[in-house]
Amino acid sequence: MTNPSTDSEPSWFERPQNIKKLTGALVVSCVVLVIADGFYENPHPHFDLETSFGFQAWFGFIAFVVIVFLGRLLRLIVSKPEDYYERRR
Amino acid sequence: MNVVANLPPGWIMIAGALVLLLAVPRTMHSLGVLVVSAISLVSFLYRFSFSEDVTFGNIELFGAQLQMVRVDKFSRVFALVFHIAAIVAAIYALHLRDTKQSIAAMVYAGAAIGAACAGDLVTLFVYWELTAISSVILVWATNTETAYRSGMRYLIIQVASGVLLLSGAIFQFVQTGSLAFESFVVDGQSLSPAGILVLLAFGIKCAFPLLHNWLQDSYPNATPTGTVFLSAFTTKLAVYSLIRGFAGYEPLIWIGCAMTLFPIVFAVIENDLRRVLAYSLNNQLGFMVVGIGIGSELALNGTVAHAFCHIIYKSLLFMSMGAVMLRVGTTKATELGGLHKSMPWTTAYCMIGAGAISGFPLLSGFISKSMIISAAGEAHLFWVWIVLLIASAGVMEHSGIKIPFFAFFAHDSGKRVDEAPLNMLVAMAIAAAFCIGLGVAYPLLYRILPFDVDYHPYTVTHVVTQLQLLMFAGLAFVFLMKSGLYPDEKRATVLDTDWVYRRALPKFVRGLRVTVDTVGGSMRGDTNVVLQSFYQNAKSTFDENGILGRTWSSGTMAFWTTVLLATCLGIYYF
Numbered sequence: 001m002t003n004p005s006t007d008s009e010p011s012w013f014e015r016p017q018n019i020k021k022l023t024g025a026l027v028v029s030c031v032v033l034v035i036a037d038g039f040y041e042n043p044h045p046h047f048d049l050e051t052s053f054g055f056q057a058w059f060g061f062i063a064f065v066v067i068v069f070l071g072r073l074l075r076l077i078v079s080k081p082e083d084y085y086e087r088r089r
Numbered sequence: 090m091n092v093v094a095n096l097p098p099g100w101i102m103i104a105g106a107l108v109l110l111l112a113v114p115r116t117m118h119s120l121g122v123l124v125v126s127a128i129s130l131v132s133f134l135y136r137f138s139f140s141e142d143v144t145f146g147n148i149e150l151f152g153a154q155l156q157m158v159r160v161d162k163f164s165r166v167f168a169l170v171f172h173i174a175a176i177v178a179a180i181y182a183l184h185l186r187d188t189k190q191s192i193a194a195m196v197y198a199g200a201a202i203g204a205a206c207a208g209d210l211v212t213l214f215v216y217w218e219l220t221a222i223s224s225v226i227l228v229w230a231t232n233t234e235t236a237y238r239s240g241m242r243y244l245i246i247q248v249a250s251g252v253l254l255l256s257g258a259i260f261q262f263v264q265t266g267s268l269a270f271e272s273f274v275v276d277g278q279s280l281s282p283a284g285i286l287v288l289l290a291f292g293i294k295c296a297f298p299l300l301h302n303w304l305q306d307s308y309p310n311a312t313p314t315g316t317v318f319l320s321a322f323t324t325k326l327a328v329y330s331l332i333r334g335f336a337g338y339e340p341l342i343w344i345g346c347a348m349t350l351f352p353i354v355f356a357v358i359e360n361d362l363r364r365v366l367a368y369s370l371n372n373q374l375g376f377m378v379v380g381i382g383i384g385s386e387l388a389l390n391g392t393v394a395h396a397f398c399h400i401i402y403k404s405l406l407f408m409s410m411g412a413v414m415l416r417v418g419t420t421k422a423t424e425l426g427g428l429h430k431s432m433p434w435t436t437a438y439c440m441i442g443a444g445a446i447s448g449f450p451l452l453s454g455f456i457s458k459s460m461i462i463s464a465a466g467e468a469h470l471f472w473v474w475i476v477l478l479i480a481s482a483g484v485m486e487h488s489g490i491k492i493p494f495f496a497f498f499a500h501d502s503g504k505r506v507d508e509a510p511l512n513m514l515v516a517m518a519i520a521a522a523f524c525i526g527l528g529v530a531y532p533l534l535y536r537i538l539p540f541d542v543d544y545h546p547y548t549v550t551h552v553v554t555q556l557q558l559l560m561f562a563g564l565a566f567v568f569l570m571k572s573g574l575y576p577d578e579k580r581a582t583v584l585d586t587d588w589v590y591r592r593a594l595p596k597f598v599r600g601l602r603v604t605v606d607t608v609g610g611s612m613r614g615d616t617n618v619v620l621q622s623f624y625q626n627a628k629s630t631f632d633e634n635g636i637l638g639r640t641w642s643s644g645t646m647a648f649w650t651t652v653l654l655a656t657c658l659g660i661y662y663f
Contacts, residue, residue, distance in 0.1 A: 011430050013498055023567055030564050033557045042550045046466035047474065050554075056478070060558035063482035064565035071357025072576050078584040079358060085582060085591055086235065 033057065097146055097158045098137070098168055098206045099216070101129040102175070102199030106192045118191040123179040125195060129202070130172040137165060144208060153268050156208030162539040163393070167205040167329045169537070170397045171198060173523070174321035174404055181408050181516035182314040193226035194318045201322035205329050209268040210258035210287070213330070217254055217294075220323060221247030227315030228307050236310040242590070243307035247323075250293035257286030274338045287334060295327035295378065296371050298347045302587040304371060305355075309363035309420070313411030316363060320370060320407045321400050328377045328396050337384025345382055346476045348375030353483030358576060359583050362420040362492055363410050366403070369446065369488045372480060373399050379477065380461040383468050386540040391460025393538055398453035398527055402445035405520035406492060409439035412509035412517070413496055420496070422578040427501030435509050436497040438517035445524040447489035447559055448481060453527035455555065456534070456546040463544065478558065485562040495578060 012018055034054045045051045081087075096104065105125035113121050137143055137160045146157030160168070175198035185191065197220055204216035221244060228240035260283035262268050273284035280288065296304045304324070308316050335341060352368035352375075359365045373395070380392030410420050412435045413428065429436040441452070448454035458481070465474045508514070527534055535542040569575040631638040 013429060014427075014501065026560065026563055026567060029556075030560050033553060033560055036553050037557075040549045040553065043548070046469065047471055050466075054557065056554040057557040057561045059478060060482050060485075060561035061565045063479045064486055064562040065569065067353055067479070067483050067486055068357055068565075068569055068575060070354045074354050075358045075576060075579075075581075075583075078355075079579070079581040080584055082580045082582055084584075 030057070095145075097203060098133055098160065099129075099199040099201070099203030101132060102126060102195050102202065103219075105129070106195040106199065109195070110188070110192050115188050116186060118188050119179070119183050119185045122191050122195045123176065123183065126172065126175045126179050126198065129199070130176060133168060133172060133202075137168075146208075150211070153211070153262060154209070155212055155268060157212050158206050159208030159270075160206050163329065163332060164206045166393050166397060166537055166539070167325065168202050170400050171202045171205060171322060171325075174198075174400050175202075175318075177401075177404060177516050177520050178314070178317045178321065180519065181317055181411070181513050183512035184510050185314060187230060189226055190230045190312060190315060193223045193230075194315070197223040197227070197318060197322060201326050204326050208270060210254070210261060210270050211268055213270055214251060214255045214258060217290075217326075218248065218251040220326065221251060224319055224323060227319055228311045230312045230315060231310060233310075239307050239310040242587070243303050246293060246303040250290045253286050253293070254290035257283045257290060260286060270333060272336065273334050274336070280338075284334075288338075291327050291330050291334065292344075294323055295331060295374055296324060296348070297344055297378075298351060299586055301348070301352075301371055302585045305364050305367040305585060306587050308367045308370075308407075309361050313414040317404050317407045317411060320366075320403050324370065324374055325396050325400055328374065328381070328392065331378065331381050332389060332392060336381055336389055339382055341378050341382030342470065342473055343382075345375045345378030345380075346473060348372065348378055349480035350375070350476060350483070353480065353487055355583060355585065356483075356487035356491070358579075358581075360421050360423055360578055360580055362422055362425070362496055363407070363414070364583075365422075365487055365491060366406055366410060369406075369484065369492075370403055372484060372487075373403070373446070375480065376458055376461050376477065379473060380464060383461075383464050383470070383473075385464055385468060387460060387467060387544065388464035390535075390538045390540050390542055390544070391457060391464055394457035394460055394534055395454075397534060398445065398457040398524075401520050401523045401527070402442045402453055405438060405442035405517060405524060406446065406488065408513065408517050408520065409435050409442060410492070410496070412513050415513075416506040416509065417504055421580065422491075422495040422499075423580050425496045425502055425504070426499040427497070428504065428506070429497040430501075431504070431506050432497070432508050434514050435517065436493065438514075438521045439493050439497065441521040441524050443489045443493045445528070447485045448555060449559060450547070450552050450555065451525065451528045453524045455528055456531040457527075459546055459551060459555070460544055481558060482562045485559050486566070489559070490563065490566050 013022075034057050037054050037057075042051055049055055102125055105121070105128070109118055109121040109125070142159070142161040144156055144159045146155075148155050148157065175195075178194070178198075182190070182194065200216045200219035200223060204213055204220065207213040207216055225240045225244040225247070228236055228243055230236075258268060260281070264281060264283060273280060273287060293300045293303075308319050311319055331341070349372050352371040356365045356368040356372070359368060377392045377395055377399075380388040380395065412432065413425065414420050416432065417425065417428070419425070445452040445454045448458050462474065462477045462481075465477055509517075531546060535544070566575070629635050633639055
């Protein structure tokens with residue numbers, strides 16, 4: 001059991017400067033990964049698209065955003081109150 | 090001892106469950122599960138080496154040839170990973186003092202192993218139903234009304250799957266005279282009726298789209314330990330069976346694509362994190378079904394490898410959420426957050442599982458999922474390849490980020506709990522070690538795959554492109570969070586196909602009953618009026634004052650008789 005007196009203090013992951021550091025690291029690694037695309041050649045591509053510059057980078061970004069927005073749309077249709085099935089009738 | 094050595098795979102666990110139940114004190118039951126599972130694994134490894142196929146237990150039943158045991162390159166891998174899953178889950182459940190769950194879990198694991206080594210359709214059917222009946226106890230053991238009802242729905246659907254399988258087996262026997270469990274796919278021909286029935290049976294257990302919802306319905310309702318067992322066996326047994334019966338059956342590619350896509354959208358808005366994991370399980374099964382549909386050696390190798398890795402990382406994820414469930418009492422994202430402070434180990438293991446399922450390099454998903462994606466590339470299936478990439482970004486969303494982030498980080502819920510019990514941590518540590526081990530020492534896994542492997546996961550291209558996909562998906566998450574576009578966690582019930590039988594059908598039936606009652610009521614009223622008036626008429630005619638009922642005088646009678654005789658005479662003469 002952790003000590004309750006230290007519990008309320010923000011942990012390493014909750015301090016704003018550390019969140020900034022983590023975000024910064026993510027952005028830097030993304031940039032490095034795209035730059036890396038210029039330094040190797042795909043020896044065995046199956047499709048043309050695969051060899052275009054930074055393909056999986058922009059594809060991953062867009063796919064993620066689209067999925068989340070589809071989720072928001074879906075919520076309009078299928079989201080019901082929590083007691084939907086168990087409501088007393 | 091000779092008898093024990095010659096038991097079919099899985100029977101050691103099923104028989105062991107009986108022994109535990111009858112001869113071992115209650116407090117030792119959960120330890121017993123671990124011991125028996127370990128014995129079963131040792132005996133399996135000792136008897137079924139990885140070099141040759143073994144079949145035995147050929148018996149004749151009502152003129153049909155059954156083959157109770159067939160251990161070959163496919164069944165061996167699945168039986169092995171089922172054993173590993175059973176042992177890890179048994180360690181995870183060591184703290185339990187619940188005989189019902191211990192025994193049920195062991196019979197369930199034994200039945201799954203037995204089914205993976207069954208050589209004919211009837212033996213498969215017996216194990217198939219045994220997995221259904223034993224596993225439902227893990228849902229019911231939660232002891233709530235909700236769990237009871239959900240378990241009932243689960244049982245009905247699972248048993249229905251078994252009935253379809255048996256019908257398929259009978260069709261097959263009538264048609265071909267054989268019950269052997271072989272491929273139903275013949276090049277250039279459509280499936281036989283037997284094939285269709287069996288495919289449907291497998292499809293239910295494998296949670297094909299529209300047949301999938303029993304999974305999201307029941308797994309989150311099972312006990313924290315029960316879900317770990319559930320996640321390992323039923324659906325992967327179906328994957329194994331599909332490999333056996335339907336490898337290379339093309340429609341499976343598209344079914345699999347649908348399976349990888351739709352659950353990720355549901356997972357985005359689902360609040361219960363164990364239900365998110367159930368959707369994610371569905372999505373991972375989709376990858377395997379695509380692999381089975383492609384059917385090339387690389388694709389089937391990929392499917393088997395992915396099933397192997399998946400069983401372990403999915404167990405790990407369910408274990409971490411089970412620990413949260415045990416300590417906090419809920420896995421709803423709205424009520425969690427900030428748990429990394431009080432459950433640091435669970436957090437770390439969960440993140441390893443999340444990394445493995447997303448396919449980060451050096452973790453197990455990376456070396457197995459990519460085989461299936463490459464197989465799609467080699468078969469020049471461009472759209473399938475695109476779908477699998479989208480699905481990979483989706484996995485990153487729901488399992489890679491959502492599960493660990495909302496449970497352990499996000500906004501601090503203020504909940505301060507104990508770290509998970511030691512045995513749970515040990516089980517998670519073992520599973521996490523497997524996730525890393527399989528990702529690093531992948532040749533060990535590749536060596537036991539059904540076909541020779543000529544695949545190298547750690548090429549520069551693969552590592553860089555995969556990292557691009559994952560990191561940019563992560564970047565998209567940060568972007569959506571910062572801009573406030575990411576949907577808030579909301580307490581809600583997300584409707585799925587279960588709405589049809591939980592809401593629409595009962596409503597329809599209720600409506601039908603009211604209609605029948607109304608129509609029946611009015612018809613009954615009308616009939617009554619008609620009968621009443623008929624009765625009144627008859628009564629007024631026949632009672633003592635009625636024309637036919639009253640006593641007539643002799644004179645009148647004599648008169649009418651005379652008239653009658655005269656009439657007869659008249660008719661006679663003319």
